[in-house]
Amino acid sequence: MKKLNPKQSFNQFASDNYAGICPEALQSMQEANAGFVTSYGDDPWTERACEQLRQLFETDCQVFFVFNGTAANSLALASLCRSYHSVICHDLAHVETDECGAPEFFSNGTKLLHVHGPGGKYDLAEVERVITRRSDIHYPRPKVLSLTQATEVGTVYTPDEIRAAGELARRYGMKVQMDGARFANAVASLNVAPADISWRAGVDVLCLGGAKNGMAVGEAVLFFDRELAYEFDYRCKQAGQLASKMRFISAPWIGMLESGAWLNNARQANDCAALLEQQLTGISGIRIMYPRQANSVFVEMPEKVAAVLRSAGWHFYSFIGSGGARFMCSWQTTEADVLQLSAAVRAAVSDRQK
Numbered sequence: 001m002k003k004l005n006p007k008q009s010f011n012q013f014a015s016d017n018y019a020g021i022c023p024e025a026l027q028s029m030q031e032a033n034a035g036f037v038t039s040y041g042d043d044p045w046t047e048r049a050c051e052q053l054r055q056l057f058e059t060d061c062q063v064f065f066v067f068n069g070t071a072a073n074s075l076a077l078a079s080l081c082r083s084y085h086s087v088i089c090h091d092l093a094h095v096e097t098d099e100c101g102a103p104e105f106f107s108n109g110t111k112l113l114h115v116h117g118p119g120g121k122y123d124l125a126e127v128e129r130v131i132t133r134r135s136d137i138h139y140p141r142p143k144v145l146s147l148t149q150a151t152e153v154g155t156v157y158t159p160d161e162i163r164a165a166g167e168l169a170r171r172y173g174m175k176v177q178m179d180g181a182r183f184a185n186a187v188a189s190l191n192v193a194p195a196d197i198s199w200r201a202g203v204d205v206l207c208l209g210g211a212k213n214g215m216a217v218g219e220a221v222l223f224f225d226r227e228l229a230y231e232f233d234y235r236c237k238q239a240g241q242l243a244s245k246m247r248f249i250s251a252p253w254i255g256m257l258e259s260g261a262w263l264n265n266a267r268q269a270n271d272c273a274a275l276l277e278q279q280l281t282g283i284s285g286i287r288i289m290y291p292r293q294a295n296s297v298f299v300e301m302p303e304k305v306a307a308v309l310r311s312a313g314w315h316f317y318s319f320i321g322s323g324g325a326r327f328m329c330s331w332q333t334t335e336a337d338v339l340q341l342s343a344a345v346r347a348a349v350s351d352r353q354k
Protein backbone atom coordinates (compact mmCIF):
# COMPACT_ATOMS: atom_id res chain seq x y z
CA MET A 1 0.00 0.00 0.00
CA LYS A 2 1.22 3.48 -0.83
CA LYS A 3 2.21 5.45 2.23
CA LEU A 4 0.20 8.59 2.91
CA ASN A 5 1.85 11.72 4.20
CA PRO A 6 -1.00 13.97 5.29
CA LYS A 7 1.28 16.75 6.52
CA GLN A 8 2.82 17.19 3.09
CA SER A 9 -0.40 17.32 1.15
CA PHE A 10 -2.62 19.17 3.58
CA ASN A 11 -2.52 22.87 4.39
CA GLN A 12 -4.77 23.30 7.33
CA PHE A 13 -5.73 25.67 10.11
CA ALA A 14 -9.17 24.10 10.44
CA SER A 15 -8.90 22.60 13.88
CA ASP A 16 -6.51 21.47 16.55
CA ASN A 17 -8.09 18.05 16.22
CA TYR A 18 -6.69 17.73 12.70
CA ALA A 19 -3.29 17.24 14.35
CA GLY A 20 -1.80 13.87 15.17
CA ILE A 21 -0.78 12.31 18.48
CA CYS A 22 2.19 14.03 20.09
CA PRO A 23 5.29 11.88 20.80
CA GLU A 24 4.87 11.96 24.60
CA ALA A 25 1.30 10.65 24.44
CA LEU A 26 2.23 8.04 21.86
CA GLN A 27 5.14 6.80 23.93
CA SER A 28 2.89 6.31 26.95
CA MET A 29 0.48 4.29 24.82
CA GLN A 30 3.39 2.14 23.70
CA GLU A 31 4.47 1.57 27.29
CA ALA A 32 0.94 0.74 28.36
CA ASN A 33 0.81 -1.82 25.58
CA ALA A 34 3.38 -4.15 27.15
CA GLY A 35 1.23 -7.05 28.33
CA PHE A 36 -1.94 -7.80 30.25
CA VAL A 37 -3.53 -5.48 32.78
CA THR A 38 -6.97 -5.35 34.35
CA SER A 39 -9.73 -3.68 32.35
CA TYR A 40 -12.35 -0.93 32.82
CA GLY A 41 -10.01 1.49 34.57
CA ASP A 42 -9.00 -0.81 37.37
CA ASP A 43 -5.34 -0.64 36.35
CA PRO A 44 -2.10 1.01 37.49
CA TRP A 45 -1.94 3.40 34.50
CA THR A 46 -5.32 4.87 35.26
CA GLU A 47 -4.51 5.13 38.95
CA ARG A 48 -1.28 6.99 38.18
CA ALA A 49 -2.93 9.33 35.67
CA CYS A 50 -5.57 10.24 38.26
CA GLU A 51 -2.88 10.83 40.86
CA GLN A 52 -0.95 13.10 38.52
CA LEU A 53 -4.00 15.16 37.70
CA ARG A 54 -4.58 15.58 41.45
CA GLN A 55 -1.00 16.78 41.82
CA LEU A 56 -1.27 19.18 38.91
CA PHE A 57 -4.48 20.64 40.32
CA GLU A 58 -3.17 20.56 43.90
CA THR A 59 -6.33 18.97 45.25
CA ASP A 60 -7.86 15.59 45.94
CA CYS A 61 -10.37 15.65 43.08
CA GLN A 62 -12.32 12.73 41.67
CA VAL A 63 -11.21 11.93 38.11
CA PHE A 64 -12.96 10.11 35.25
CA PHE A 65 -11.84 9.53 31.68
CA VAL A 66 -14.28 9.55 28.77
CA PHE A 67 -13.87 9.32 25.00
CA ASN A 68 -14.65 12.90 23.98
CA GLY A 69 -15.65 16.38 24.97
CA THR A 70 -19.32 16.04 24.12
CA ALA A 71 -19.57 13.14 26.56
CA ALA A 72 -17.54 14.95 29.21
CA ASN A 73 -19.68 18.08 29.05
CA SER A 74 -23.06 16.48 28.72
CA LEU A 75 -22.51 13.83 31.40
CA ALA A 76 -21.00 16.38 33.79
CA LEU A 77 -23.98 18.70 33.27
CA ALA A 78 -26.43 15.83 33.62
CA SER A 79 -24.85 14.86 36.93
CA LEU A 80 -25.36 18.38 38.30
CA CYS A 81 -28.98 18.74 37.25
CA ARG A 82 -32.44 17.26 37.49
CA SER A 83 -34.56 17.23 34.37
CA TYR A 84 -36.50 20.34 35.42
CA HIS A 85 -33.36 22.43 35.95
CA SER A 86 -31.59 24.65 33.46
CA VAL A 87 -27.98 25.30 32.52
CA ILE A 88 -26.83 28.78 31.66
CA CYS A 89 -24.34 28.90 28.82
CA HIS A 90 -22.97 31.46 26.37
CA ASP A 91 -24.81 31.56 23.06
CA LEU A 92 -21.61 30.49 21.26
CA ALA A 93 -20.95 27.64 23.72
CA HIS A 94 -20.03 24.24 22.34
CA VAL A 95 -22.67 22.65 24.61
CA GLU A 96 -25.29 24.77 22.84
CA THR A 97 -24.10 24.81 19.25
CA ASP A 98 -21.96 21.71 18.69
CA GLU A 99 -23.17 18.80 20.79
CA CYS A 100 -26.31 17.86 18.92
CA GLY A 101 -28.46 18.23 22.03
CA ALA A 102 -26.39 15.76 24.07
CA PRO A 103 -26.58 17.83 27.30
CA GLU A 104 -30.38 17.90 27.04
CA PHE A 105 -30.51 14.23 26.06
CA PHE A 106 -28.30 12.88 28.85
CA SER A 107 -30.02 15.04 31.45
CA ASN A 108 -33.47 13.96 30.31
CA GLY A 109 -34.52 17.43 29.31
CA THR A 110 -32.55 19.97 31.31
CA LYS A 111 -32.87 23.16 29.30
CA LEU A 112 -29.95 25.25 28.15
CA LEU A 113 -30.54 28.98 28.55
CA HIS A 114 -28.15 31.03 26.48
CA VAL A 115 -26.72 34.38 27.31
CA HIS A 116 -25.02 36.71 24.89
CA GLY A 117 -21.78 38.44 25.74
CA PRO A 118 -18.98 40.14 23.83
CA GLY A 119 -15.89 38.22 22.73
CA GLY A 120 -17.33 34.81 23.56
CA LYS A 121 -17.44 35.66 27.26
CA TYR A 122 -20.25 36.34 29.70
CA ASP A 123 -21.52 39.70 30.70
CA LEU A 124 -22.34 38.77 34.31
CA ALA A 125 -25.10 41.37 34.59
CA GLU A 126 -26.82 39.62 31.72
CA VAL A 127 -26.25 36.22 33.37
CA GLU A 128 -27.85 37.52 36.55
CA ARG A 129 -30.78 38.88 34.57
CA VAL A 130 -31.40 35.43 33.07
CA ILE A 131 -31.11 33.77 36.48
CA THR A 132 -33.53 36.17 38.15
CA ARG A 133 -36.01 37.00 35.39
CA ARG A 134 -38.35 34.32 36.66
CA SER A 135 -38.70 32.42 39.90
CA ASP A 136 -42.05 30.76 39.34
CA ILE A 137 -42.73 27.09 38.85
CA HIS A 138 -43.22 27.45 35.08
CA TYR A 139 -39.59 28.32 34.40
CA PRO A 140 -36.78 25.70 34.41
CA ARG A 141 -34.76 26.44 37.51
CA PRO A 142 -31.18 27.62 36.80
CA LYS A 143 -28.83 25.15 38.40
CA VAL A 144 -25.49 25.32 36.57
CA LEU A 145 -23.39 28.07 35.05
CA SER A 146 -21.25 26.65 32.26
CA LEU A 147 -18.09 28.47 31.15
CA THR A 148 -15.79 27.63 28.26
CA GLN A 149 -12.06 28.16 28.85
CA ALA A 150 -10.49 29.11 26.45
CA THR A 151 -13.69 30.30 24.76
CA GLU A 152 -15.02 29.26 21.37
CA VAL A 153 -13.62 32.44 19.82
CA GLY A 154 -10.15 32.16 21.29
CA THR A 155 -10.48 34.52 24.22
CA VAL A 156 -9.67 33.65 27.80
CA TYR A 157 -11.39 34.32 31.13
CA THR A 158 -9.04 35.78 33.75
CA PRO A 159 -8.95 34.26 37.27
CA ASP A 160 -10.87 37.32 38.53
CA GLU A 161 -13.58 36.89 35.93
CA ILE A 162 -14.00 33.22 36.82
CA ARG A 163 -14.09 34.05 40.50
CA ALA A 164 -16.81 36.63 39.88
CA ALA A 165 -18.81 34.11 37.84
CA GLY A 166 -18.36 31.54 40.61
CA GLU A 167 -19.55 33.98 43.26
CA LEU A 168 -22.60 34.90 41.22
CA ALA A 169 -23.47 31.23 40.72
CA ARG A 170 -23.08 30.41 44.40
CA ARG A 171 -25.21 33.37 45.41
CA TYR A 172 -28.08 31.67 43.55
CA GLY A 173 -27.30 28.15 44.74
CA MET A 174 -25.86 27.13 41.37
CA LYS A 175 -22.83 25.02 40.46
CA VAL A 176 -20.11 25.92 37.97
CA GLN A 177 -19.07 23.59 35.16
CA MET A 178 -16.15 24.44 32.91
CA ASP A 179 -15.74 23.20 29.34
CA GLY A 180 -11.95 23.03 29.22
CA ALA A 181 -11.46 21.49 25.79
CA ARG A 182 -8.66 24.10 25.47
CA PHE A 183 -7.96 24.57 29.17
CA ALA A 184 -4.21 24.05 28.64
CA ASN A 185 -4.15 26.91 26.12
CA ALA A 186 -5.77 29.14 28.73
CA VAL A 187 -3.22 28.12 31.37
CA ALA A 188 -0.39 28.84 28.93
CA SER A 189 -1.93 32.16 27.98
CA LEU A 190 -2.51 33.38 31.53
CA ASN A 191 0.59 31.80 33.03
CA VAL A 192 -1.29 30.71 36.15
CA ALA A 193 -1.61 27.50 38.14
CA PRO A 194 -4.42 25.27 36.83
CA ALA A 195 -6.08 25.54 40.25
CA ASP A 196 -6.27 29.34 39.91
CA ILE A 197 -8.68 29.14 36.99
CA SER A 198 -10.59 26.13 38.25
CA TRP A 199 -11.47 25.13 41.82
CA ARG A 200 -9.77 28.07 43.53
CA ALA A 201 -11.92 30.36 41.40
CA GLY A 202 -15.11 28.44 42.17
CA VAL A 203 -15.31 25.81 39.42
CA ASP A 204 -17.00 22.62 40.69
CA VAL A 205 -16.48 20.36 37.68
CA LEU A 206 -13.89 20.69 34.91
CA CYS A 207 -14.02 18.87 31.59
CA LEU A 208 -10.34 18.83 30.71
CA GLY A 209 -9.41 18.42 27.07
CA GLY A 210 -6.94 15.79 25.94
CA ALA A 211 -7.48 15.30 22.21
CA LYS A 212 -6.88 18.88 21.10
CA ASN A 213 -3.88 19.06 23.42
CA GLY A 214 -2.09 16.23 21.57
CA MET A 215 -3.66 12.91 22.58
CA ALA A 216 -5.35 10.42 20.29
CA VAL A 217 -8.61 10.42 22.16
CA GLY A 218 -10.08 11.18 25.53
CA GLU A 219 -10.94 13.91 27.99
CA ALA A 220 -10.82 13.91 31.77
CA VAL A 221 -13.70 14.98 34.01
CA LEU A 222 -12.50 16.42 37.31
CA PHE A 223 -14.94 16.77 40.19
CA PHE A 224 -13.43 19.14 42.74
CA ASP A 225 -16.40 18.54 45.02
CA ARG A 226 -16.31 14.76 45.36
CA GLU A 227 -19.94 14.53 46.44
CA LEU A 228 -20.99 15.76 43.01
CA ALA A 229 -19.31 12.69 41.50
CA TYR A 230 -21.79 10.37 43.21
CA GLU A 231 -22.59 7.48 40.81
CA PHE A 232 -20.89 9.28 37.91
CA ASP A 233 -19.21 5.96 37.07
CA TYR A 234 -22.65 4.44 36.37
CA ARG A 235 -23.58 7.43 34.23
CA CYS A 236 -20.42 6.95 32.15
CA LYS A 237 -21.04 3.25 31.71
CA GLN A 238 -24.67 3.73 30.70
CA ALA A 239 -23.65 6.37 28.16
CA GLY A 240 -21.14 4.01 26.55
CA GLN A 241 -18.23 6.01 27.90
CA LEU A 242 -16.49 3.39 30.03
CA ALA A 243 -13.54 2.16 27.98
CA SER A 244 -12.77 -1.49 28.56
CA LYS A 245 -9.13 -0.92 27.63
CA MET A 246 -9.07 2.21 29.73
CA ARG A 247 -5.29 2.27 30.00
CA PHE A 248 -4.97 3.55 26.44
CA ILE A 249 -7.05 6.60 27.34
CA SER A 250 -5.47 7.19 30.74
CA ALA A 251 -1.79 6.39 30.11
CA PRO A 252 -1.23 9.26 27.62
CA TRP A 253 -2.03 11.70 30.42
CA ILE A 254 0.97 10.34 32.33
CA GLY A 255 3.39 11.07 29.51
CA MET A 256 1.82 14.45 28.85
CA LEU A 257 1.90 15.53 32.49
CA GLU A 258 5.30 14.09 33.48
CA SER A 259 7.07 15.61 30.49
CA GLY A 260 5.25 18.94 30.63
CA ALA A 261 4.08 18.35 27.05
CA TRP A 262 0.52 19.35 27.99
CA LEU A 263 1.75 22.90 28.61
CA ASN A 264 4.47 23.01 25.95
CA ASN A 265 1.99 21.85 23.32
CA ALA A 266 -0.42 24.59 24.35
CA ARG A 267 2.36 27.19 24.27
CA GLN A 268 3.41 26.11 20.81
CA ALA A 269 -0.17 26.43 19.55
CA ASN A 270 -0.66 29.81 21.25
CA ASP A 271 2.67 31.14 19.94
CA CYS A 272 1.77 30.14 16.40
CA ALA A 273 -1.56 31.94 16.71
CA ALA A 274 0.22 35.02 18.06
CA LEU A 275 2.58 34.98 15.10
CA LEU A 276 -0.34 34.57 12.70
CA GLU A 277 -2.16 37.49 14.28
CA GLN A 278 0.96 39.61 13.92
CA GLN A 279 1.43 38.58 10.28
CA LEU A 280 -2.17 39.29 9.31
CA THR A 281 -2.46 42.60 11.13
CA GLY A 282 -2.35 45.50 8.73
CA ILE A 283 -3.16 43.59 5.55
CA SER A 284 -5.79 45.63 3.74
CA GLY A 285 -9.29 44.13 3.89
CA ILE A 286 -8.33 41.75 6.72
CA ARG A 287 -9.72 42.40 10.18
CA ILE A 288 -8.90 40.45 13.35
CA MET A 289 -12.27 39.90 15.03
CA TYR A 290 -11.42 39.06 18.64
CA PRO A 291 -8.44 39.63 20.89
CA ARG A 292 -6.10 36.69 20.21
CA GLN A 293 -5.55 35.16 23.62
CA ALA A 294 -5.22 31.42 22.95
CA ASN A 295 -4.53 29.30 19.86
CA SER A 296 -6.97 30.68 17.32
CA VAL A 297 -7.27 33.78 15.20
CA PHE A 298 -10.67 34.83 13.84
CA VAL A 299 -10.52 36.94 10.73
CA GLU A 300 -13.03 38.87 8.72
CA MET A 301 -12.01 38.81 5.07
CA PRO A 302 -13.64 39.40 1.71
CA GLU A 303 -15.48 36.32 0.40
CA LYS A 304 -13.25 36.33 -2.66
CA VAL A 305 -10.09 36.09 -0.55
CA ALA A 306 -11.49 33.16 1.40
CA ALA A 307 -12.42 31.47 -1.89
CA VAL A 308 -8.93 31.95 -3.30
CA LEU A 309 -7.40 30.45 -0.14
CA ARG A 310 -9.72 27.47 -0.27
CA SER A 311 -9.02 26.81 -3.91
CA ALA A 312 -5.30 26.95 -3.11
CA GLY A 313 -5.94 24.04 -0.74
CA TRP A 314 -6.19 25.81 2.60
CA HIS A 315 -8.62 24.30 5.10
CA PHE A 316 -10.30 26.49 7.72
CA TYR A 317 -13.71 26.85 9.30
CA SER A 318 -16.05 29.73 8.88
CA PHE A 319 -19.13 28.52 10.76
CA ILE A 320 -17.81 28.90 14.30
CA GLY A 321 -18.30 32.04 16.31
CA SER A 322 -19.96 34.79 14.35
CA GLY A 323 -19.07 34.07 10.79
CA GLY A 324 -15.43 35.00 10.17
CA ALA A 325 -12.69 32.60 9.11
CA ARG A 326 -11.23 30.67 12.02
CA PHE A 327 -7.56 29.79 11.89
CA MET A 328 -6.77 27.29 14.62
CA CYS A 329 -3.23 26.30 15.60
CA SER A 330 -2.24 23.07 17.32
CA TRP A 331 0.82 21.54 19.00
CA GLN A 332 1.84 20.37 15.52
CA THR A 333 1.57 23.73 13.78
CA THR A 334 4.96 25.23 12.95
CA GLU A 335 6.19 28.75 12.40
CA ALA A 336 6.79 27.78 8.76
CA ASP A 337 3.12 26.75 8.43
CA VAL A 338 2.06 30.14 9.77
CA LEU A 339 4.35 32.05 7.43
CA GLN A 340 3.12 29.99 4.50
CA LEU A 341 -0.51 30.81 5.34
CA SER A 342 0.27 34.48 5.86
CA ALA A 343 1.96 34.63 2.47
CA ALA A 344 -1.06 32.92 0.91
CA VAL A 345 -3.40 35.49 2.48
CA ARG A 346 -1.25 38.37 1.22
CA ALA A 347 -1.18 36.81 -2.25
CA ALA A 348 -4.96 36.30 -2.25
CA VAL A 349 -5.53 39.91 -1.21
CA SER A 350 -3.24 41.35 -3.86
CA ASP A 351 -4.67 38.98 -6.45
CA ARG A 352 -8.11 40.41 -5.68
CA GLN A 353 -6.86 43.95 -6.00
CA LYS A 354 -5.49 43.38 -9.51
Ligand SMILES: *Cc1c(COP(=O)(O)O)cnc(C)c1O
Binds near residue numbers: 067151179212
Ligand atom coordinates in the same frame (compact mmCIF):
# COMPACT_ATOMS: atom_id res chain seq x y z
C1 LIG B 1 -13.67 20.41 20.53
C2 LIG B 1 -14.47 20.97 21.64
C3 LIG B 1 -15.12 20.12 22.54
C4 LIG B 1 -15.10 18.62 22.43
O1 LIG B 1 -15.69 18.14 21.28
P1 LIG B 1 -15.72 16.57 20.91
O2 LIG B 1 -15.69 16.59 19.43
O3 LIG B 1 -16.98 16.03 21.44
O4 LIG B 1 -14.53 15.93 21.53
C5 LIG B 1 -15.80 20.71 23.60
N1 LIG B 1 -15.81 22.04 23.77
C6 LIG B 1 -15.19 22.89 22.93
C7 LIG B 1 -15.23 24.35 23.19
C8 LIG B 1 -14.51 22.37 21.82
O5 LIG B 1 -13.91 23.21 20.99
